[in-house]
Amino acid sequence: MGFGASFVACCVTLCWLCSLKGIQSTDNSTLRSLDDIFQVYAQSSLPRRPRTGVLYNASLPSNFTGIEVSIVRLRRGSFWAKGANYSSFRLPPKIFTEPYSTRLDIVYSDLGNESSHYYSVPNYTLVAPVVGFNIYGSRNSTGQIGNFTTPVTKLNLTLVGGPILVQFPKISLPQNEKPKCVRFYLDGTVEMTNMTLQNMCIVQDQGHFSIVIRTSPPIQQAPKENKERVKGLWKWWAMGFGIGVFGLLLLGFIIFIIIRIFRMRKIGKMEKESQRNEDLDTTNVGHSRMPSASLIRTQPNIENDYFP
Known part of the structure; x- marks a missing residue:
């Protein structure tokens, strides 16, 4: 050319x-x-x-x-x-x-x-x-x-x-x-x-x-993405549920211990007060303190010396 x-x-x-x-x-x-x-x-x-x-x-x-x-x-x-x-x-x-x-x-x-x-x-x-x-x-x-x-x-x-x-x-x-x-x-x-x-x-x-x-069309990608998302949410939900149950059990145990301590203190206080105010003698029976009366009963007195 x-x-x-x-x-x-x-x-x-x-x-x-x-x-x-x-x-x-x-x-x-x-x-x-x-x-x-x-x-x-x-x-x-x-x-x-x-x-x-x-x-x-x-x-x-x-x-x-x-x-x-x-x-x-x-x-x-x-x-x-x-x-x-x-x-x-x-x-x-x-x-x-x-x-x-x-x-x-x-x-x-x-x-x-x-x-x-x-x-x-x-x-x-x-x-x-x-x-x-x-x-x-x-x-x-x-x-x-x-x-x-x-x-x-x-x-x-x-x-x-x-x-x-x-x-x-x-x-x-x-x-x-x-x-x-x-x-x-x-x-x-x-x-x-x-x-x-x-x-x-x-x-x-x-x-x-x-x-x-x-x-890959977007419509085919959505189910896979949703499946992975649900799987991730399920994993976090399971972890949260386990932590929540453990927390509730721990809280319940702590509340039980606190109530028991207060109850024991209250019982002890009531026993002390009863010991200070009682007129009867007490004695120990097993692990409990029981009131006891004297073996000598009060002698009867004649109200009127007049004999028919």
């Missing part, structure tokens, strides 16, 4: 991107246009004579801050024999590309913090950035992209030597979660598979990929 064509492509695409960035929910045409935009800026970032096997970073406009795009040019024979090991992707050897092209360009993208702006999965949360790659071949035919033409064609891939590996080295997955690999199609559908390798997904084609975990 010449310098003039590249300049015109960048200017036209930049105007288009300003309106594209403001879209909140991406549709199929937006996702397809996003790939085309990355390809245009990646191609425009190549020098006049790019070196084969060298990864070049693309310069994106300010409204794509946080997104990284890069491109590498390979010969078809070298790609078939060695594959490609760039960015987050490990492409194995023996990948058949169609239609035939002597040279091919691999465009890599990393949406970073902007991933959730363009891609989402219902009831799931992205825990890794959306990364992707597409392979283009150069030939004489032209394809329409926006309001300008560019001499590139997206190639179809057929894997012969093994699957493609997608690595996510900079993420930390939460414990007790089952992450899933997800592939995003241009028609808006998604395909999820189980993650069999740590921080790595196995894919079979080009496109955009990420890792997601299940998002």
Whole structure:
């Protein structure tokens, strides 16, 4: 691509991107246009004579801050024999590309913090950035992209030597979660598979990929939270009940001791008073003091000395 064509492509695409960035929910045409935009800026970032096997970073406009795009040019024979090991992707050897092209360009993208702006999965949360790659071949035919033409064609891939590996080295997955690999199609559908390798997904084609975990609805969290809350309240209630019963028993015992002491004192006081005021002699019978009378009874006296 010449310098003039590249300049015109960048200017036209930049105007288009300003309106594209403001879209909140991406549709199929937006996702397809996003790939085309990355390809245009990646191609425009190549020098006049790019070196084969060298990864070049693309310069994106300010409204794509946080997104990284890069491109590498390979010969078809070298790609078939060695594959490609760039960015987050490990492409194995023996990948058949169609239609035939002597040279091919691999465009890599990393949406970073902007991933959730363009891609989402219902009831799931992205825990890794959306990364992707597409392979283009150069030939004489032209394809329409926006309001300008560019001499590139997206190639179809057929894997012969093994699957493609997608690595996510900079993420930390939460414990007790089952992450899933997800592939995003241009028609808006998604395909999820189980993650069999740590921080790595196995894919079979080009496109955009990420890792997601299940998002529990709030209505499902409430019973668990209430159960734990009730369990905690029951624990505190049991502890309080035990402390209360022990306190009542202790208080009852103290009151019993106090009443018994007062009663013993009262009985002792009454016994002392009875001992001071009694006219009869007393004697001890067992452990009790009993009154006793004298053995000599009072002699009877004749009231009148007159005898008939």
